[in-house]
Amino acid sequence: MSGPEDGVNDEADIIYLPRWRLDGYRVGVHRGRDAGGLGTFRDQVSFLRLPDARRIDLRASLRDPFEGVFVRRFEARSPVETYALVDLSASMRFRGRADRRELAGTFCTTLARSATRIGDGFGLIACDNTLRDDLTLPATRHRAAAQAAAARLSEATCEGRGAEGLLEAARRLTGRPKLIFLVSDFRWPEALIEQVFLALALHDVTPVLLADSSEDEGLPNWGLVELDDLEGAGRRLVFLRPSLRRRWIAREAGRVERLRRICAPFARPPFRLADRFDAEALSRHLMTT
Amino acid sequence: MAALLPPLGLATPWLLWLLPLALLPLLLSVTRRSAVSSVAAAPEDPLSSGLRIALTAAGMLAIGGLVLALAGPYRAGERVTRTGIGAQISMLIDRSGSMNETFAGRQPSGAEESKAAASRRILRDFVGERAHDQFAVTAFSTAPMLVVPMTDRHDAVRAAVAAIDRPGLDYTNVARGLGMALSQFGAGTPGVSRALLLVSDGAAVIDPRIQAQLRAEFTKVQPNLYWLFLRTKGSPSITDKPAGEDTPQAAPERHLDLFFRSLGVPYRAFEAEGADAVANAVRQIEALERDPIPYTEERPRRDLTGWAYALAALGLLLLVLAKLAETDFVRTSARASSKRPADPAPANGQAAAVSKRAAA
Numbered sequence: 001m002s003g004p005e006d007g008v009n010d011e012a013d014i015i016y017l018p019r020w021r022l023d024g025y026r027v028g029v030h031r032g033r034d035a036g037g038l039g040t041f042r043d044q045v046s047f048l049r050l051p052d053a054r055r056i057d058l059r060a061s062l063r064d065p066f067e068g069v070f071v072r073r074f075e076a077r078s079p080v081e082t083y084a085l086v087d088l089s090a091s092m093r094f095r096g097r098a099d100r101r102e103l104a105g106t107f108c109t110t111l112a113r114s115a116t117r118i119g120d121g122f123g124l125i126a127c128d129n130t131l132r133d134d135l136t137l138p139a140t141r142h143r144a145a146a147q148a149a150a151a152r153l154s155e156a157t158c159e160g161r162g163a164e165g166l167l168e169a170a171r172r173l174t175g176r177p178k179l180i181f182l183v184s185d186f187r188w189p190e191a192l193i194e195q196v197f198l199a200l201a202l203h204d205v206t207p208v209l210l211a212d213s214s215e216d217e218g219l220p221n222w223g224l225v226e227l228d229d230l231e232g233a234g235r236r237l238v239f240l241r242p243s244l245r246r247r248w249i250a251r252e253a254g255r256v257e258r259l260r261r262i263c264a265p266f267a268r269p270p271f272r273l274a275d276r277f278d279a280e281a282l283s284r285h286l287m288t289t
Numbered sequence: 290m291a292a293l294l295p296p297l298g299l300a301t302p303w304l305l306w307l308l309p310l311a312l313l314p315l316l317l318s319v320t321r322r323s324a325v326s327s328v329a330a331a332p333e334d335p336l337s338s339g340l341r342i343a344l345t346a347a348g349m350l351a352i353g354g355l356v357l358a359l360a361g362p363y364r365a366g367e368r369v370t371r372t373g374i375g376a377q378i379s380m381l382i383d384r385s386g387s388m389n390e391t392f393a394g395r396q397p398s399g400a401e402e403s404k405a406a407a408s409r410r411i412l413r414d415f416v417g418e419r420a421h422d423q424f425a426v427t428a429f430s431t432a433p434m435l436v437v438p439m440t441d442r443h444d445a446v447r448a449a450v451a452a453i454d455r456p457g458l459d460y461t462n463v464a465r466g467l468g469m470a471l472s473q474f475g476a477g478t479p480g481v482s483r484a485l486l487l488v489s490d491g492a493a494v495i496d497p498r499i500q501a502q503l504r505a506e507f508t509k510v511q512p513n514l515y516w517l518f519l520r521t522k523g524s525p526s527i528t529d530k531p532a533g534e535d536t537p538q539a540a541p542e543r544h545l546d547l548f549f550r551s552l553g554v555p556y557r558a559f560e561a562e563g564a565d566a567v568a569n570a571v572r573q574i575e576a577l578e579r580d581p582i583p584y585t586e587e588r589p590r591r592d593l594t595g596w597a598y599a600l601a602a603l604g605l606l607l608l609v610l611a612k613l614a615e616t617d618f619v620r621t622s623a624r625a626s627s628k629r630p631a632d633p634a635p636a637n638g639q640a641a642a643v644s645k646r647a648a649a
Contacts, residue, residue, distance in 0.1 A: 224611055225618050230327075248330070
């Protein structure tokens, strides 16, 4: 399809590394805090501490002038839970170059696939003014269930006028730190953005800013456009001309910059998801931030 | 106030019930709507808000103008009374046989013109020289003939004057002619300058009883009296005393003059012995009669449908311009939708289908 021509690999997985050492007894793929099992070499401890004769490190034992016996320890691999927190307010119905809801759906599907493939749990919480329980999925490693929940997102109705439900979602996400992707266009009051990030500060949050090039760079130079707010803020006629276009783009850039400043203390910088979801770009973003 | 607000009317007033449709542009707009996630993304722009108001007004103007035009507006016809310079002039013209003769007392031949023709030529110029004069024309010989009642239609008056050189008849009966000429003034408005212009080439005895009636009439009407006496060469003048007895029968002109003088109204007699003298006399009369006169102007009903259509057209023009300037917020939507494949919904799992659709 369109994969090769714009260099986006649709089959790519989202690759992510939690920032911390996970704990827990279940086996996963990420570096755990505990030692045990097979995996990457971690350190050597005295046999007295870990009386595991299978893992005696002969070389280290012979080297020890005090003739102690050492045992190799390996890092435990643990799974992490990933959650997609999706804002389903009415502004998600926007269709520019891409359907915003579909874009969110694609992202969640890919995340569900990437997470469940390596044994991580995938959970989905959709919110508008309140929690959308019909779309919410607790973190699961069940591959089909995760995929189905993510796919449901593309067909979801978006009628709400706000995103206050995200605060409620943050209260639900208790327990161990999780990897959280906050998917929204972030057209909220700045106070709400700050509250939400504050509530999620415990987790590793990656804001996924849903954008569309038709909303800034793709604006026409000239023309009369009547804007109709999807969240019911009314209609507005705009006479686009180069000067106004420049102001518009600058305003959008300012908004993104403000978002970056607000989330800097609590989360990774926002990932701009525009027009088309590129899993490799997100992986790069996650690796470098 | 009535002059400022002329009475307006409508041919089919019930169509005005459609006029509330003109409020539609307040609810609907002419431009395509583009759904955006937030209108707050657009910066504040006074020009755009101004355009929105202008386009709404244009829409209201277009619908309102069309409804109004369909209803057929017009300004009702009316009579407007105005004041101009002029006078009511009642012309009393002698049609006796002697008017057919020249000033020399002969039948006209060759380039000569009769008294009637000369007075016709001169009076015709007199009529219509000032726009607001009103004229009545009465002819008389033995009996008076009402030719044109008092009117400001100068064409009719000129036509009446043009007819006075038709061959005349019979005698000169001034008394009845004067009576009819006076009656032409009618009730009339006060303050109007009135003039009675008697054009004759002779006179006749006025019966003393009729004299009394005429006197009363003159007192009532109070016209300025001008007598244009077309004197045939050699005939007695107004002022000539006859050689014999000084009776009305012997010198009717002189006695008519005396009678006019005794009426107590402003009176002047012009004795003309040729066409030039007649023209001169007429100019003098014209110069004397310079008073304000109220006159009515008939203003016809005027159709205002064109104006209503013009207003609607103006509104529509603005709307069409707006439509032409309209653009799509998302310009590449056509390309994007064409690229979206007709998903064959493969059976190998929902995930593949979803990822494919997402890839589109």
